[in-house]
Amino acid sequence: MLLQLDSLAWISISAYLVLALITFACAPKRDSGPSQVRGALLIVLGSVLAYAAGSLWLFFAGWALTIVPVWMEDRTAPKVMLTASGLSLFVAVLLHSAGEPGSTEHRIAFWAITLAVLLRKGIVPFHFWVNEAFESPRLGLLNLLFNAHLGGYLMIRFGVPLFREVASEALSLLGILAILTAVYMALLAISERRPRRILALLCTSQASFILAGLENRNVEGIMGALLHWWVVAFATTVVISIYRALELRSTEVESPAGFLGFAYHAPRLAVFFAVAGLALVGMPGTLGFVAEDLLFHGSIESHPLLGIGLPLATALNAITVLRLFATLFLGRRGSHVPHILDARPRERWALTAAVLVLVAGGVAPALPAALRSAPAHTLSGLLAKEEKEVRPPQSLHTSIWRQPAAR
């Protein structure tokens, strides 16, 4: 089947399109040139194609499309690492087509998929490309690329269902590396002073929670990961968009020598930044609180010792978020800092929409949880079954995501 528009696909596509609209609405004019718009549309098209893909080949096509705009940039590490991820996925697709379930080819194919995911998501030791990518002035493009979370989607859609016989061992490694990434990036961020680098570390640390949660054998952790996916997507979009808006309003933002005090002139940007930043680290009243609560329960359940890394990373990231907020928005506005505009109407509505998603999800989490229920139950069911028996996986390929597994 070429396309597979089941609940997992259409919910992911809808959320991603909303995210893309918010990113476009917040994009400053300087970042809206023809080449950047072309690049952004290519990433959106590739991501939507990947979400809707019913076969690994089509997913690969979408994955590859999203990498094309990176080649327009002059940054080596993102080019190399993302291309390597594409090649790794290509090898996996070839081997999967060639081999029988349970064969050596299948085993290698799954490890190739795992490598592609590690490279794409910037999991330690492949994390350094994210730092370099965040050096790019085109933060909007990077946001669209980063927040598609195709790595996690690949694992849910194809990785576990198609390669159940090897998924368990690889996922354990992936989960441990993801937790280590979360803690490592959070640790790096606490002594970092440059806002762009802080954003890169924060985004990578929080995004790695998704993989850590997906690896859990229990439905709580997987549901937490799927909800956290939206939290990371919407919260980092707000934070990145506001940072870029400030950067274009004042050059002081790039290397702040002290507290910049922008809240004085841009109180609404300050509030949006604070709410989204705190949602990212689990503020009550937002979807982040629910997602992290579930994630922690799932992770500590799966890895009693290593799982404590996630709450620890969240605590460190929360301190980093407040430090970044304080640097940008608090303090006395220095004489060298110019008067800046607050959120313009276009930005205001777009940021309000993103923050509303986070807050509404936090006030009534049953709705987002219901939307994510089918994949969460199915994935946990698959992983639980996989530990007991190995079944031919081809029959699972068609519509396993449509109904929640009976539990």
Next chain:
Amino acid sequence: MQELVLVGIVAAPGLTFLLLAFVWLLGWTPRERVVARVTATVYSLMAASGIWLISMMIRDSAEATRVSFGDWLAVGEYHFSLELAGDHLSLPLVLLTVVLVGLVGSFSVRYLHRDRGFFRFFLLMNLFAFGALLVFTAGSFDLLLGGWELVGITSVLLIAFFDERREPVRNAIRVFSMYRIADLGLLLGIFFMHKLGHSARVADLFPGQWPNQSTNIAGWSATLVGLLLLFAAAGKSAQVPFSGWLPRAMEGPTPSSAIFYGAISVHMGAYLLLRAEPLLANAPWAAAAVVAIGGGTALLGTLAHRASSDAKTSLAYAAMAQLGIIFVEIGLGYPTLALTHLCGHAVVRTLQFLRAPSMLHDFHRVHTAAGGHLAPTGAHYHHVLPEGFRVWLYRVALERGFYDALLDRLVAQPAMRLSRWLASFEPKIGNGHGGRPAPAPATSRVKEIEG
């Protein structure tokens, strides 16, 4: 009807916060008079409702008022139940919160008149009241965690209220760091409650009516959960070794100091232990740790209070000393005494904090009324101690027990060193300035960084 009133009391400040935030987001900042009237109306109604609720419960000899909204979220075996409960422990604290926040709000209308952050203060005060009421009425520890975090965030944002100066902002970050690390104890404690008690609902974990509740969690399990909760409680209530944040929190406006660090927020740690009192009853080692930490804090508080040079810091340490004694009472198994002590202390301390800016005026008035300076009291205790020991105690008091320095040396500095050491292995890619060359800092800015 009583259930509805309980829900109304808890929801009112949350709705006020949302209403004020929404109109502000639309571009209208309400005038001071509007904010003052809304606050006065809301808190008067809440106080009247609280008094009515308590009198109805006394009339009916009811043990508790419970409102259950079912599961807020149920995923697999995990259930987050949305339940409010007003019992003998929570209702006095609910009424105390409503009355004191209302009074502080009324005081702040004049105290912060024409202040740039007037509206921000009231917005955060309402969010704080909502968080505090959620903590006190939470029928499950999951819900309690939500209120607990809200209180922490509002507390930190109010410490940074006067952000024209750098110190309040730095202190806010410091306090937030302490809160977040200590909150790990609560998070893990709740996880183990789910594992060991198969629920985080207070009614499931501790059946019966406070203070005569019991629990099935016993032995090392109870000790583990008790110690984790103590860790969280010590962080929130500024007990040793986390005591260093309390004087730093005095950077906020006086009304917020009164309501947070004199009355409500700082007592939440004690409330948590009172709520989990059946666990402590089954865990003698954890109870002993509560007594030891409380005793140590009381001693430090009383010493540092005497050696503090400004009114608010002195009051902060005095509050810490009383909190230490409350912890000792809880650890020794006197929950009713601890609750009474807590309520009395909150009221007296709020008054003292609110009068702190007028302290000199008060002294002059008292001295004038007495016809001269009053003789200092308490000095005769000091003479019992050898002089060398007195000097040593004075140093300890001046350095506030060295706890801040110890935390810096043993936790903060190693963490920063580890972070920098790890960063040294990172590839040197870019300069973190969006592809442009890093600007050379001006001399003034270098000085600012070094300062």
